[in-house]
Amino acid sequence: MKRLILLLAILVPVVSQAASATDRLTKARITACISDFRSCEGVEVVRFGRFATGAVKGAARVAALGDPDVKEALKLMKGIKSISIFDYDSCTEADKLAITARLDGILADGVVLMEAKDGSDKVKIFGVIDGKGDTIHDFILYAPNDCALICIFGNIQTEKLVHIVDND
Numbered sequence: 001m002k003r004l005i006l007l008l009a010i011l012v013p014v015v016s017q018a019a020s021a022t023d024r025l026t027k028a029r030i031t032a033c034i035s036d037f038r039s040c041e042g043v044e045v046v047r048f049g050r051f052a053t054g055a056v057k058g059a060a061r062v063a064a065l066g067d068p069d070v071k072e073a074l075k076l077m078k079g080i081k082s083i084s085i086f087d088y089d090s091c092t093e094a095d096k097l098a099i100t101a102r103l104d105g106i107l108a109d110g111v112v113l114m115e116a117k118d119g120s121d122k123v124k125i126f127g128v129i130d131g132k133g134d135t136i137h138d139f140i141l142y143a144p145n146d147c148a149l150i151c152i153f154g155n156i157q158t159e160k161l162v163h164i165v166d167n168d
Helices: 002-018 027-036 049-063 068-077 092-107 158-166
Strands: 044-048 080-087 112-116 121-129 133-145 148-157
Touching: 027 092, 027 148, 044 049, 049 068, 049 080, 092 133, 133 158, 148 158
Parallel strands: none
Antiparallel strands: 044 080, 080 148, 112 121, 121 133, 133 148
């Protein structure tokens, strides 16, 4: 987790120069893709809307009463509005190919903030950085080999991210 935050802090200034309004991933396109394929056999979808995400943050605040690291992480979570998890590993090969092709098409418009490899497995983290580089919007973690997509919709202030990395 600390490595991920450190890498994001390093990449934010570089990627913010390359980001533009045309690079914006839209929550609507990703949500529509998930909705279109959720009825396929073997697909698992978990969504946490505003209320459920707020409840998780509240429970984390209670658990963080004595832990300064968790309090810092909660500052990052403040702008998160919803979370969606889309797992299609148990689908037929035809469905996997169709879903992967659709997600690749949607994510082709996004900016890759970070890419990590573990053997043949690859995970890409997409996001949108505002023009000033102050805020990262809508993190999308995509692991095509594992047939998984995790969407964290909301905003994270880069200043808070850098602050956590500096104190680590």
